[in-house]
Amino acid sequence: MQPSPISRLRARLLGSKITRLEKENQKLRRRIYEQEVTSPPPLPEKQPVELERVRExxxxxxxxxxxxxxxxxxxxxxxxxxxxxxxxxxxxxxxxxxxxxxxxxxxxxxxxxxxxxxxxxxxxxxxxxxxxxxxxxxIASFRGQLTSRVRRRQKGHQLPEWVVDDKQKATRFASDLGLRVPEVLKEKTPLKELPLQKGTVVKPSSGAGGRGVYIIRSEADILNVKTSGLLTSTSELKELMHEDLNKGRVAEDSWTVEKLYYDDESYGPARDIKCYTFYGKTVLILEITRSPEIGYCWWTPEGESVNTGKYSESLMQGSGIREEELEAAGRLGGALPAPFCRFDFLRTTEGLVFGECTPKPGNYDQFNEKIDTALGEAFLDAEERLFQDLLNGATYPHWRNLL
The missing domain is CATH 1.20.1270 (Substrate Binding Domain Of Dnak; Chain:A; Domain 2)
Structure with a gap:
């Protein structure tokens, strides 16, 4: 059956209208797609109340x-x-x-x-x-890069930065490069033979994150570095050290005793300076005070304070960074054939004192996305510089002396 003239007219009109609407729709879509590319709006921050509800x-x-x-x-x-x-x-x-x-x-x-x-x-x-x-x-990620390095270590690959995770080797490494190192009174000693005397710092022979580290200012004034808690006797200290071992906070009964250094401003325990260094280039610095309460401040190498998402509940104003700290970290990082290692120092009344090398900083997953991406990019750039230096015959003698 042939459509009537009226039906054909209606179809023609509707078809014309649909065609016109489709063309307008295409123009609209083209305008949307051709708009200037902008970053998506930031996601709302996690609410502490909601996070606590999840944890509970x-x-x-x-x-x-x-x-x-x-x-x-x-x-x-x-x-x-x-x-x-x-x-x-x-x-x-x-x-x-x-x-x-x-x-x-x-x-x-x-x-x-x-x-x-x-x-x-x-x-x-x-x-x-x-x-x-x-x-x-x-998609560059410090978290991803470090986790990949941990997997490589798990597979038995030789990762140069883990050689200096040993505190004795790290101290030798720093000393060979002309840095001041801490005065060590005892090394790799079991707890029952350990001298616990004022003016010293007791720490595990291996470990990280401040676990099992105690500052003995006097027999009645002992600071737990991890918690900032105060102990009032060496017997209380021994009990807590036994607990550290029993609960796995410290892996083995092997301890080191070092001289206690003092902060050049407050004359309390020396503040920590931790440099996130990528093959000789420091990108992020953490300044920590331990007394009278713990406080953190993050810095860029240009001396600007920055929010990283870590330790947000305990931030302090900080006293800034110093050129000698950047220079020391750069010297260590450039002598180590690895894309990343954190170098820890003490800022003391006697000058800058080397602390330790940290290939895997604790809780590295807690950086916010901006910092994680920036550190991830720094890691990639460091890998390329390292690769080029290896191609050009770099030998890293100070590191090789540790093998």
């Missing part, structure tokens, strides 16, 4: 004997949600590509921060061989 839910599961069941459900839910989100974002990129390279690149820019390097679909880097795709900087 997990603690309650432990009390009820369902901790592992809850953890399994959480892991499965996160994995499933991650798969869905990944597919949705990949489909968004595919759809944007239909609008041209500019739209596809805008979508890449928008979605990149949502991926880790291991999650990133190949499509996001497709075309890098023939043209400039948007920067992959958002």
């Amino acid at each position: 839910t997990v603690r309650a599961a432990r009390r009820e004997g369902t901790l592992f069941e809850l953890a399994a459900d959480i892991a499965l839910s996160r994995q499933g949600a991650g798969d869905y989100f990944r597919e949705a974002m990949l489909e968004a990129l595919k759809q944007a590509s239909g609008e041209g390279e500019a739209a596809e690149d805008r979508m890449r820019h928008l979605l990149l921060p949502s991926f880790t390097a291991s999650e990133l679909p190949e499509r996001f880097v497709r075309g890098i061989e023939s043209r400039d795709v948007p920067s992959l900087e958002p």
Whole structure:
């Protein structure tokens, strides 16, 4: 049956209208896709009340004997949600590509921060061989790089920075490079033979994070470095050191006793200066005071204070950084064939004193995304400088003397 003239007219009018609307829609989509690329708005910060509610839910599961069941459900839910989100974002990129390279690149820019390097679909880097795709900087990660180094250590790879994780070797390394090192009174001594006397610092022969470190200002004034708690007798100190061993806070009954150094400003215990150094280039510095209460301040090498997301509840104003500290960290980092190591010092009345080398800083996952990305980029740059120096015949004699 042939459509009537009225039906054909209606179809023509509607078809014309639909065609016109489609063209307007295409223009609108083109304008949207061609807008200047801007960063997505920042996500709202986590609310402490909500985070505490989550933690309490997990603690309650432990009390009820369902901790592992809850953890399994959480892991499965996160994995499933991650798969869905990944597919949705990949489909968004595919759809944007239909609008041209500019739209596809805008979508890449928008979605990149949502991926880790291991999650990133190949499509996001497709075309890098023939043209400039948007920067992959958002997926550079200090967390990822350090975790990868830990995996390599687990596989038995020789990682140069772990050689100087040994406190005795680290001290020799620093001394050979002309740095002042702490005066050691006892090394690798069991607790029952340990002299506990005023004016000394007791620490595990191996360990990190301040666990098992005690400053003995007098027999009745002993500072627990990890907690900033005060002990009032050496017998109390011995009890706590036994507890450190029994609870695994300290791995073995082997202790070192060093001379106590004092801060050149407050004449309390010397403040710590911890330099995050990437093959000779320090990118981040942490200043710590231990007394009368613990305080932290983060610095850039230019001397600007910076928020890193770590120790936010205990920040202090700080007294700044000094050129000799940057120079000392740079000297150590440049003599070590590794892309990253943290170098710890004491700022004392006797000048800068070397503390230790830390290849894996504690809680490195707590940096905010901005700092994690910046340190991740610094790690990649350091790897390239190291590679070029190795190609050009660098030998690292001070490090080799430790092998």
